[in-house]
Amino acid sequence: MVAERMASIRPFYVMELLARARTMEQEGRSVIHMEVGEPDFETPGPIVEAGKRALDAGSSHYTPAAGIIELRRAIADDYRKRFGVQLDPSRILVTPGSSGALQLVMSILINPGEGVMMADPGYPCNRNFVHLVSGEPVTIPVDAGTGYQLTAEMVERSWRDNIRAVMVASPSNPTGTLLKRDELERIHRVVKSRGGVLIVDEIYQGLVYDGTPFSALEISDDLFIINSFSKFYGMTGWRLGWLVAPASYVGAADRLAQNIFLAASTPAQHAALAAFDDETQAIVTSRRDAFRERRDYLLPELRRLGFEISRVPEGAFYLYANVSGITDDSARFAHDLLEQEGVAITPGKDFGDYLPEQHVRFAYTTSMEKLKEGVVRIERFLNQG
Ligand SMILES: Cc1ncc(COP(=O)(O)O)c(C=O)c1O
Known part of the structure; x- marks a missing residue:
């Protein structure tokens, strides 16, 4: 059974x-x-070549659970270049796809019976990650009127005592729509005022066609970011993503990663170092x-x-x-x-x-x-x- x-x-x-x-x-x-x-x-050629070189050099052993420091530094550096965000690499955990990051974040945040608010329609696996930790996905219907995104007003109105986290994605799957910066700021404020935690899925962030992309890290350090090499860097099958956690949660996330993944793929991590090259x-x-x-x-x-x-x-x-x-x-x-x-x-x-x-x-x-x-x-x- x-x-x-x-x-x-x-x-x-x-x-x-x-x-x-x-x-x-x-x-x-x-x-x-x-x-x-x-x-x-x-996958872009330079990434594939870097992966091959890593394998030839014998990079086939476990890495630290949070990932190789060179990659964590490279990701932090990219946030600085792209968004002007100063991010301590120790807050970045490299994971097996962003799916690994989602599993970590739900596991370290959600007690049985606690709720995670999210938009409906949304990425289907999110609901299941919440079920996996015996939490309750609290789905809020959204339509074209709000660009298929939650608003601060909806979060406020739909808040319940058991809610621990609110999850948003910008751009969203399945709608491709963005959350505006001021709305995200307002959502963050509402969530904080209620004692909850905000999780922002930015895995499509590299694929923004209109307007200036931003990261929620520009708004606050006090939220979780989910990201991945899958979509923008064309690395779906390599299984590599990352989590940015507030400093006070990093220890728990690292401890859990040590147990459930041991580490993300070693060749994939070395390959991904080439993602930030000019070529x-x-x-x-x-x-x-x-x-x-x-x-x-x-x-x-x-x-x-x-x-x-x-x-x-x-x-x-x-x-x-x-x-x-x-x-x-x-x-x-x-x-x-x-x-x-x-x-x-x-x-x-x-x-x-x-x-x-x-x-x-x-x-x-x-x-x-x-x-x-x-x-x-x-x-x-x-x-x-
Ligand atoms: C919104 C969203 N988050 C997370 C994922 C998981 O991707 P991966 O584990 O390949 O990083 C996907 C995949 O389609 C997605 O659409």
Whole structure:
């Protein structure tokens, strides 16, 4: 018998869709992938080379649980260069993906029965990380009116005695929308005044197309930051992320990391040192431009086809569309679109319980050419329906 907590852990439906898409491809059908939340680009060459060199040099042993100091310093340095933030590297813990950071942060903060407030729709795994520590995900419905983000007023209004933490993501998955700096400041103030803790997921921070990106660390030291090499640096499979914790929590996070991970991947850590080189930065910056170009192509095309996307999402690589003008069942829509036209998208039910049947997520993590072919197929599908 599996433990009772497993009853709360829902599957990630997109994985089922992906499995079906892969089967179709094995049967010789062509599939346009707009469901996958990872860049189609390979890891930049300088990072791969640094990883190879590390392996050749025998870097295959455990590192300290919080990561190699060179990488922690390089990350701190990047915050200084990018955002003017002075950050003591001792507050940075390198983790197996930001998923490792999420597991650490929930484990060191949340007692059984304590609540973590978060937006619905949101990244589905967050709810499950909370369940894993027997906490209660307190999901707050958000819509286009607030850019699919929590506001300070919502946090205030929805506060309950058991709430220990509030979690936000900017840019968000599945919506690609940002939290404005002044709103984040207000949210931080409300959370502090209630004696809670703010967790800010910045894993799409490198992928912001409009406006000036900022880090929540510019606002305060007294919050948790989740980040990753997965998306901006195209390193999903290397499994490398990081947590920035307030100084008073670092000891607990380190102690837990020693026990549950021992350390993040050693070759990946050495490889990631090359992420901050000029050569790599030039590569990832031009990729960001390519993502922006894709967004600027796909968004008007989807609107033309009847998908409602009321605001231009400023970051990540997702478009979250209201499909109520087209269907009343987004999961069936995604299923039929895949079966009939070989276009894979993610139905809203993966991201929460707030009007999931009215929404789908498109990921522009595939080439412009394939996006164009995807649009042709979607149009044909809609005309048939
Ligand atoms: C918002 C958000 N946070 C965290 C993650 C986890 O990513 P990783 O563990 O690869 O860093 C993802 C992955 O899709 C995500 O979208």
